Amino acid sequence: MSAKPQPAPAPQKLILIVDDTPANIGAISGALRDSYKTKVATDGEKALALASAEDKPDLILLDVMMPEMDGYEVCSRLKADPATREIPVIFLTSQTSADDETYGFEVGAVDYVHKPFSPAVVKARVHSHILLREARAQLAEQLLALNNELEMARQIQLSILPHTLPKLSRLDIAARFLPMTSVAGDFYDFIRVDDEHLGILIADVSGHGLPSALIASMLQVALTAQAAYASEPAKVLSGLNSALCGKFTQNFVTAAYVYVDLEKNVMRYAGAGHPPMLQYR
Structure with missing residues (x-):
């Protein structure tokens, strides 16, 4: 009696880590290694290039304080580009003032992780926002199907008048x-x-x-x-x-x-x- 074929495991989500500090990159990569694929960028320009690549990340962990282009500017550019605006961004920062956090949300971040951070907290936040993105995508698909059904119904209605x-x-x-x-x-x-x-x-x-x-x-x-x-x-x-x-x-x-x-x-x-x-x- 042959065994039933097992379903293929779901592909791992891709997380883009953007930080100019090797120690932070190592700690975050280590925390996520077992559950996610990761890519690393050490500056804003490289981050934008990787985010726009064909293999787009499912979430971006983005350091705020970086030379040449800070995290706020990177996030603003990501949200201005239709190809990357739906990718959730979590800021990594040691800045904890209400004004800093408010500005981060204004430019498009979905969450903050404060430095020094706990790898377990980073992993938990990533998991939560990956689930939220999947839920939003599912709702968008359902809404599209509903709109298609309504359009079909509208055409039927007009055709019988x-x-x-x-x-x-x-x-x-x-x-x-x-x-x-x-x-x-x-x-x-x-x-x-x-x-x-x-x-x-x-x-x-x-x-x-x-x-x-x-x-x-x-x-x-x-x-x-x-x-x-x-x-x-x-x-x-x-x-x-x-x-x-x-x-x-x-x-x-x-x-x-x-x-x-x-x-x-x-x-x-x-x-x-x-x-x-x-x-x-």
Whole structure:
């Protein structure tokens, strides 16, 4: 009996250590060696080059006091570059004043480790911010997926609404569609019988997003099947109810239907839980 293949271990995260003091580099590298890959830069220019390389670090430990380019300037440049702005930066510093720390956060640092530092504290801070970055990345992916779903739902919703309005010789028709959110369950459509007779349906699917848009598309199909009863509003709504009832459990549909008879100058109306239509004279 063969053993089940073991999943490949997750690749180690890469930490960039930026410090001009060999003793600090050695202490930090030693603390992180078992859990992370590390790269070292001893000045700001080299740090920027390594941060922008193809193999970008997952986190940067950055000394504040360095010759030529201090840590604040390095951090500012990292955050100004779209390619590196998402890399978390932890400052290593012996400066403990509130003003120094405030300025560090203003230029983009996520945390401070004060010198002389404990290797265990450095490792714990690195671990915490690596987890936070992974959580932010996961949330960003979920948000992107949600936005893609909403865009799909919006396209579905727009596709099922009438692209042109019926043209009747003695009736002017105008429609304006303004959903409360980018994607909702609002729907309207027409059953054009002839130049003297027209059925108008206005409906609303409860909820928002892709489920509501898909139910609205079902409503469009169901309305087409009611064309034979266009002159009988109650039958149209009853037919819609029969077609949709039991198809979904988390949503419901309200609707109003009016039949315009220009030949007799009358309108017939039926409602199903929808706010009444207004007739303006």
